Amino acid sequence: MVTLKITTVGASSGFILPKEAIARMKLKKGDSVYLTEAPDGYRLTPYDPDFERQMKIAEAVMHDDREILRALSK
Template sequence: MDNLKIEKVGDSLGVALPEEIVQKLQVKEGDTVDISETPDGVEITNRAPNLEKAMQAYQKINEKYKNALRELSK
């Protein structure tokens, strides 16, 4: 694993990911990644590409059919 230099990005700190890591994560500029604490340190994972779209669709359906979904859940 490469050593990554921490750099100032605006008012925050960041690192530049090597191309090998970018390819493994299958991410591009503007994508969102999840960072989780693990017993061994931290883990960076690619957020499911369609998760945001799926959540938006769910919210629309949930609002529109709230009563029907409540009845079906009984």
């Protein structure tokens, strides 16, 4: 577990991720992280939850319409 402390960042408030957390999340300067609600609180992740949702929809369409997509590819 990593404890983060809220601090002043310019005119805003924020927290600083330890370098170990940044390395584990494979982040680099300029990357975005997403704070999402989870059943037991909140989750901080480098993965865009909207993109994940869109990919699941795309996979379902590709599976359901595979014959149409195959015909269109010819």
